[in-house]
Amino acid sequence: MIDRRCVIRRMTVIAAAAVVSSVSAVRAQSRVKVGVILPMTGPFQSTGAETDAAIRLFLKQRGTSVAGRKIEIILKDDHGVADNSKRIAQELIVNDRVNVLFGFGLTPIALAVAPLATEAKIPMIVTVASTSIIVDRSPYIVRTIQTIPQIANIVGAWAAKNGIKTAVALVSDYAPGYDADNWFTKSFERGGGKVLEHLRVPLANPDFAPFLQRARDAAPNAIFAFMPAGIGGIFAKQFAERGLDQSGIRIVSMSDVMDDDLLNGMGNAVLGIITGGPYSTAHDSPKNRAFVAAFEAANDHRRPNIVAVSAYDGMELLFRALKATKGSTDGRTLVNAMKGMHWESPRGPVAIDPATRDIVQNIYMRKVERRGSELDNIEFETFRAVKDPAH
Numbered sequence: 001m002i003d004r005r006c007v008i009r010r011m012t013v014i015a016a017a018a019v020v021s022s023v024s025a026v027r028a029q030s031r032v033k034v035g036v037i038l039p040m041t042g043p044f045q046s047t048g049a050e051t052d053a054a055i056r057l058f059l060k061q062r063g064t065s066v067a068g069r070k071i072e073i074i075l076k077d078d079h080g081v082a083d084n085s086k087r088i089a090q091e092l093i094v095n096d097r098v099n100v101l102f103g104f105g106l107t108p109i110a111l112a113v114a115p116l117a118t119e120a121k122i123p124m125i126v127t128v129a130s131t132s133i134i135v136d137r138s139p140y141i142v143r144t145i146q147t148i149p150q151i152a153n154i155v156g157a158w159a160a161k162n163g164i165k166t167a168v169a170l171v172s173d174y175a176p177g178y179d180a181d182n183w184f185t186k187s188f189e190r191g192g193g194k195v196l197e198h199l200r201v202p203l204a205n206p207d208f209a210p211f212l213q214r215a216r217d218a219a220p221n222a223i224f225a226f227m228p229a230g231i232g233g234i235f236a237k238q239f240a241e242r243g244l245d246q247s248g249i250r251i252v253s254m255s256d257v258m259d260d261d262l263l264n265g266m267g268n269a270v271l272g273i274i275t276g277g278p279y280s281t282a283h284d285s286p287k288n289r290a291f292v293a294a295f296e297a298a299n300d301h302r303r304p305n306i307v308a309v310s311a312y313d314g315m316e317l318l319f320r321a322l323k324a325t326k327g328s329t330d331g332r333t334l335v336n337a338m339k340g341m342h343w344e345s346p347r348g349p350v351a352i353d354p355a356t357r358d359i360v361q362n363i364y365m366r367k368v369e370r371r372g373s374e375l376d377n378i379e380f381e382t383f384r385a386v387k388d389p390a391h
Contacts (some may be wrong), residue, residue: 026070032069032099032322034331035092036115039080039105045106046230046261047128047307048077053299054311061294066319067327074098082108089113093120095317099310099329100125102314106228107131107175109335114138121331123338127314128229128307131175132390135357140331142338142357144350145310146278147388148226150177151254152183153266154363155224155276155382159252164222167193167252168215171226172353180226180254183389188224196220206231208238216244225253229307232257233266240269250274255377257366260305265374273368278361279306279347280377293345295307306347313345313359317352349385356391 022107036055038048044141055073064071074096078084085104092098093116100230101124104110124220126134126143136143159167169184171177177200185195196218199211206227215223223244227235235257239245239378251257251270255277256269281292281303291312295304304312317338322329335357344350351360363386366377 004117009167014337029097031072032327033068033072033074033088033096034097034100034102034290034318035096036073036075036102037078037085037088037092037105037109038075038103040075042079042081043229044080044105044230046259047228050261050305050308051103051127051311053295053302054304054308055315057295057298058312058315062315062319067231067322067325069327069329076106078109080105080109082106085109086112086116088274089116093122098122100318100334103311104129104320107134110141111137112255114141116144117141119305120277123331123334125314125318127178127310131179132388133175135391140325140335142317142335144314144351144352144359145306146361147358147390148179148254149183149390150361150386150388151276151278152180152226153187153389154365154386155252155254156184156187156189156193157193158276158365158381159222159224160188160193164188164250164252165193166220167195167222167224168199168218168220169224170193170199170201170211170215171224172201172203172206172228176228177203177226178200179390181224184224189272195224201227203228206234208235209242212238212242216242216247216249220249222250224250225251225257227257229256229259229305230262232259233262236266236270240267245269255279255306255366258366258377260303260377261307263368263377264303266375267378268370270368271370275366275368275377276363277306277366277377278363279309280364280366280379282371282376282378283347283364284379285346285348287326287344298355304346309346313347313350316343317341340387351385353391356388358383358388358391360387362386
């Protein structure tokens with residue numbers, strides 16, 4: 001009898017443990033874990049800060065649950081170093097068992113992680129890295145920011161049509177810089193312009209001064225510039241220090257150079273600079289005005305930039321896809337749900353190209369102007385529903 005009682009007690013304990021384990025498993029399955037990989041420290045930390053702030057704002061406004069699933073954000077700092085990013089992604093996949101990877105502040109980082117997403121069959125939402133080839137490296141990549149050719153192709157054509165006959169291309173020495181130079185040159189020279197020199201500036205700890213001097217010596221009508229968001233202020237400062245703002249040489253650049261987040265600190269030397277890009281805090285729409293006001297209120301008056309908008313849209317895309325799949329996080333199912341999705345973003349209408357998994361969006365030509373105490377990129381021409389011309 002004693003033995004039978006012991007057996008019954010033991011079976012009861014085992015059954016109770018099984019129930020607890022089952023409930024824990026259900027609870028674990030009810031969460032959607034999003035592994036966010038960003039440069040929160042180092043030279044590109046403004047990118048990390050903007051992305052993190054946008055994710056927090058989205059969840060504050062929309063809640064932390066969708067399709068019966070709780071969203072859990074796991075943020076990791078890679079310092080902007082690809083080797084760190086790859087190790088972190090492995091840890092997120094194996095140890096944290098994330099359902100989605102998100103962020104990626106630079107092209108080398110996205111390229112390093114892409115094979116891991118493919119192997120694990122995990123969606124990878126790229127919200128910063130912009131080189132055209134990124135989406136080709138994994139069928140699980142979907143991008144919400146931009147591609148370099150989307151912008152550079154339009155900037156080159158616009159420059160050729162608007163009185164600029166000669167230019168010097170000055171870009172950061174890495175894949176997006178090469179993309180920018182190639183596509184600007186192609187469209188600018190097709191329109192009758194001539195690129196006199198192609199200058200490549202080191203990505204880490206850039207000193208633009210000697211390259212700006214070479215550009216000045218070439219005496220072009222304009223400098224076409226590209227560098228990652230976050231270091232355009234260094235370029236603007238050295239442009240003014242060398243007196244190029246008084247030389248008659250214009251800057252016609254990618255929007256990253258006149259980053260909204262940093263623009264107010266650049267001073268009057270950047271007034272009149274022309275850029276092309278998919279977003280400005282001054283974009284005139286009710287959706288954007290509400291977004292900017294909420295972002296600034298939540299972040300001590302810090303302005304959002306395209307990186308923030310892309311992260312906000314990345315979360316929008318994830319929520320919409322989870323609703324469409326009724327909460328399923330199967331990688332292929334989730335990515336297929338994202339294809340062809342479209343919505344109104346703070347930047348204007350956007351869509352995910354079902355063929356390439358890249359974003360389709362308006363590209364705006366903008367000019368830096370002072371509005372009261374603020375410097376703003378004021379849009380003056382719109383190119384609608386632009387796809388990546390490289391695909």
